[in-house]
Amino acid sequence: MADTGERQPLLSSHKSDNSYGGQTSDQHSRDTRNQTTYLGGPERSSYEGRLKRSASMESQPVTLSWQNINVFVREKKKKKTLAVNVEDGAVGGSTGNKGRQQIIKDVSGVVKSGTLVAILGASGAGKSTLMNVLTNRNLKDYVVEGEVKVNGIAVGDGIRNISAYVQQDDLFIGTLTVKETLTFRALLRMDRSIDKKARLERVEEVILELGLSKCADTQIGSAVTKKGISGGESKRLSVACEMLTNPPLLFLDEPTSGLDSFMAQNIVQTLQTMAEKKRTILCNIHQPSSEIFAMFNEVLLLAEGRVAFMGSSAQAMEFFQRLNFTCPTNFNPADFFVLTLAIRPGQEEECKKRVQAVCDAFVDTQEAQDIKDCIEDLTNSGKHGETAVFASLVWRSWISLMRDVVLFRVRVMQTLVIALILGLIYLRLDLDQKGVMNINGAMFLMITNASFSNMFAVVNSFPNELGIFLREYGSGLYRTDVYYLAKSVAEFPTFILLPVVFVAVTYWMIGLHETWQSYLIATGIVTLVALVAVSFGYVISTVAGNVSIALAIGPPILIPFMMFGGFFLNDDSVPVYFIWLKYLSWFKFANELMSVNQWEDITSIPCGFNGTAPMPGSTPMPPADKCLYRSGEDVLQYLSFSADNNLLNIGLLCALFVGFRIISFLFLLIRARRSKT
Numbered sequence: 001m002a003d004t005g006e007r008q009p010l011l012s013s014h015k016s017d018n019s020y021g022g023q024t025s026d027q028h029s030r031d032t033r034n035q036t037t038y039l040g041g042p043e044r045s046s047y048e049g050r051l052k053r054s055a056s057m058e059s060q061p062v063t064l065s066w067q068n069i070n071v072f073v074r075e076k077k078k079k080k081t082l083a084v085n086v087e088d089g090a091v092g093g094s095t096g097n098k099g100r101q102q103i104i105k106d107v108s109g110v111v112k113s114g115t116l117v118a119i120l121g122a123s124g125a126g127k128s129t130l131m132n133v134l135t136n137r138n139l140k141d142y143v144v145e146g147e148v149k150v151n152g153i154a155v156g157d158g159i160r161n162i163s164a165y166v167q168q169d170d171l172f173i174g175t176l177t178v179k180e181t182l183t184f185r186a187l188l189r190m191d192r193s194i195d196k197k198a199r200l201e202r203v204e205e206v207i208l209e210l211g212l213s214k215c216a217d218t219q220i221g222s223a224v225t226k227k228g229i230s231g232g233e234s235k236r237l238s239v240a241c242e243m244l245t246n247p248p249l250l251f252l253d254e255p256t257s258g259l260d261s262f263m264a265q266n267i268v269q270t271l272q273t274m275a276e277k278k279r280t281i282l283c284n285i286h287q288p289s290s291e292i293f294a295m296f297n298e299v300l301l302l303a304e305g306r307v308a309f310m311g312s313s314a315q316a317m318e319f320f321q322r323l324n325f326t327c328p329t330n331f332n333p334a335d336f337f338v339l340t341l342a343i344r345p346g347q348e349e350e351c352k353k354r355v356q357a358v359c360d361a362f363v364d365t366q367e368a369q370d371i372k373d374c375i376e377d378l379t380n381s382g383k384h385g386e387t388a389v390f391a392s393l394v395w396r397s398w399i400s401l402m403r404d405v406v407l408f409r410v411r412v413m414q415t416l417v418i419a420l421i422l423g424l425i426y427l428r429l430d431l432d433q434k435g436v437m438n439i440n441g442a443m444f445l446m447i448t449n450a451s452f453s454n455m456f457a458v459v460n461s462f463p464n465e466l467g468i469f470l471r472e473y474g475s476g477l478y479r480t481d482v483y484y485l486a487k488s489v490a491e492f493p494t495f496i497l498l499p500v501v502f503v504a505v506t507y508w509m510i511g512l513h514e515t516w517q518s519y520l521i522a523t524g525i526v527t528l529v530a531l532v533a534v535s536f537g538y539v540i541s542t543v544a545g546n547v548s549i550a551l552a553i554g555p556p557i558l559i560p561f562m563m564f565g566g567f568f569l570n571d572d573s574v575p576v577y578f579i580w581l582k583y584l585s586w587f588k589f590a591n592e593l594m595s596v597n598q599w600e601d602i603t604s605i606p607c608g609f610n611g612t613a614p615m616p617g618s619t620p621m622p623p624a625d626k627c628l629y630r631s632g633e634d635v636l637q638y639l640s641f642s643a644d645n646n647l648l649n650i651g652l653l654c655a656l657f658v659g660f661r662i663i664s665f666l667f668l669l670i671r672a673r674r675s676k677t
C-alpha cells in the first residue's frame with residue numbers, strides 16, 4: 001500500500017477524536033499502563049466513600065491481563081487422525097507441536113481500568129476464541145495454555161463473579177417493559193443480602209446510566225408481536241441487565257451488529273462513558289465506522305490467532321506505516337487494519353506471509369515490551385504486595401469501624417447500660433450464705449453477657465460483609481487468609497475494649513473480691529470469653545452466609561454451651577452422653593476460673609447466728625450446723641471447681657479461640673473457592 005503522504009489530516013482528527021478526558025489516546029494508553037490498581041492515593045479515598053454504599057454493588061477498578069495464551073482444539077478420540085492431518089497454517093488454525101490444531105498462538109495483553117478496547121480482526125482471526133478464554137466460557141472443545149489474571153492474580157472461574165458478558169443475541173420477553181425486565185433481573189440476579197428497595201434503586205440508576213429513561217415504560221416488543229423499543233435501546237437494555245451488579249469488567253460480543261450507524265455510535269458512546277467511570281471494557285467489534293472506532297481507547301488486532309498489534313489506534317497507524325502499510329486518506333482505519341491482515345481467497349500464501357511479518361514485527365515494538373513489563377509488574381505486585389494489601393485491609397476495616405460512629409457509640413452505651421443494670425441488681429453483695437449464690441450468679445451473668453453480646457455483634461455484621469469479600473476476592477484483590485487476618489487484627493481493639501469497660505463497672509459495683517489482682521484476672525477472663533465468643537460468631541457467620549440464618553442458628557447452638565457452664569447444672573451431674581458438650585463450653589472454663597479467682601482467697605464466710613437480732617422482714621441466718629459454706633474452699637468444693645484446673649481452663653479457652661478461628665477461616669475459604677466455580 002502506497003504512502004500518499006496525506007495521512008496527517010485523518011490521523012490528527014482521529015487523534016483528537018480519540019481523546020480521553022482531555023488526553024490523547026496515546027497519553028491515556030501510557031498513563032493507564034503506569035497506573036496501579038491497589039488501594040492507595042485518590043483511589044483509596046474514593047474507595048472509602050464508596051464503602052458506605054451497598055456491599056455487593058461496589059465496583060473495584062481491575063486490570064485484566066493475559067499472558068502466553070495458546071489454544072488448541074481438543075482432540076476427539078474418533079477424529080484423532082483428522083486433527084493431526086490439519087495442514088499447518090490452514091485458515092484459522094495450524095497444528096501445534098503436539099499435532100493439535102492451534103487457533104490462538106502466544107497471545108498476551110493488558111487492559112487497565114478506564115479503558116475501552118476494540119478487538120478487531122478478519123473473520124477466523126480468533127477474536128471469539130480469545131474472548132471465550134478471557135471470560136472462561138465455552139472452552140470444553142479446547143485445550144488452553146497460559147494465564148488470565150485480574151490485578152496480577154490468576155482468578156480462574158472467579159472472573160465470572162466480577163465480569164459481565166453481553167452476548168450478541170438479545171433475548172427478552174416482548175410483553176414486558178424495559179423497567180419490568182430490569183426489575184425482574186435485579187430480583188433474580190443481584191446479591192441476596194441486598195434488600196428489595198436497594199435493588200429497585202439500582203434499577204433506576206442503571207436506567208439513568210444507560211440512557212433508558214425515555215423508554216423505561218415501553219414494552220420491549222418483538223418481530224412477531226408489535227414494534228417496541230429500538231434496536232439500540234434493546235442493545236443498551238442487554239448492557240443494562242449485565243450492569244445491575246455493577247461489574248468492574250465488561251466483555252461485549254459484537255454490540256453494534258445489526259444496528260444503524262447512529263444507534264451503533266450511541267451504544268459505543270455509552271460504553272465510553274462507562275469506561276470513564278473506571279470500568280475495564282473489551283469489545284469484539286465488527287466493521288466499526290471511523291467515528292465509532294475513534295471512541296475506543298485501544299485496539300487489539302488479531303490475525304491468524306496471533307496479536308498483530310495492541311495499543312492506541314494512532315500507535316497502530318504508526319506501526320503499520322513503519323512496515324510500509326499506510327492507510328489511504330479518508331479510509332476507515334478499522335477497515336484498513338482488518339483488510340491489511342485479512343487472508344484473501346486466492347492469495348493465501350502472500351497474505352499469510354504479510355500477517356506473519358506484521359505479527360513478528362509487533363513482538364519487537366515498544367508497545368509489546370510495555371505489555372510484557374506491565375504484566376510482570378502486576379504479577380510481582382500480586383505476589384509480593386501482600387504486606388501492602390494486608391495494611392490496606394487493616395486500614396479499611398479500622399476506618400469503617402471508626403466511621404460507623406453510631407454503631408460504635410451504641411455498642412459502648414449498650415455495654416455501659418447492661419453493666420450498670422447488672423451492677424445495680426447485685427449492688428454491693430454481702431459475703432454471707434445468701435450472698436454466695438448471688439455472687440456466683442453475678443459472675444455467670446458477666447460471662448453470659450460477654451458471650452452473647454460479642455457473638456451477636458459479629459453475627460449481625462460479618463455476614464453482610466461476605467458479599468464484598470467474595471466480590472473483591474473474585475477480583476483478585478487479596479487472598480482469603482490476608483483478608484481474614486487483617487479483619488481480625490483491625491477488630492481486636494474494640495473486642496477487648498468493651499469487656500474491659502464492662503468489668504470495670506460491674507466488678508466494683510457488685511463488690512467481688514476486692515483486690516487489684518483479682519480484678520485484673522477477672523478482666524482477663526471476661527476478655528478472653530469475649531474473644532472466644534467473637535470467634536464463635538465468625539463460625540456461625542461463615543457457616544450461615546447471611547444475617548437471618550446466622551441469627552436463627554446462633555442462639556440454639558449457644559444455649560447448650562451455657563447450660564453446661566456449671567451454673568445451671570453441677571459439673572458432676574452432666575449426663576454421660578453430653579459430656580462432650582461440657583468440653584466445648586467456654587462458659588464452664590470461664591465460670592471455673594472466675595469462681596476460683598473469687599473464692600480461693602476467702603478464708604471465712606459468716607455462718608450461723610452472729611449475735612445480733614435479725615432485722616424485721618429479713619431472713620435470719622441459718623444455724624451454724626446448717627451452714628453450707630464456711631470458706632471460699634467450701635464454695636469451690638460445692639461447685640466441683642478446683643484451682644488445679646486454672647492452667648487447663650486458660651489453655652482450653654485459648655484453644656477454643658484459636659480453634660473457632662480456624663474453623664471459621666476454613667468455612668470462609670470454602671465459600672471463596674465455591675464462588676469461583
Ligand SMILES: Nc1ncnc2c1ncn2[C@@H]1O[C@H](COP(=O)(O)OP(=O)(O)OP(=O)(O)O)[C@@H](O)[C@H]1O
Binds near residue numbers: 073127
Ligand atoms: N472447535 C473447533 N474446531 C476446529 N476449528 C475451530 C474450532 N473453534 C474455532 N475454530 C477455528 O478457529 C478459528 C478462530 O475462530 P473464532 O471463532 O475465534 O474466530 P473469529 O475471529 O471470532 O471469527 P468471526 O469474526 O468470523 O466470528 C476459526 O478459523 C475457526 O474455524
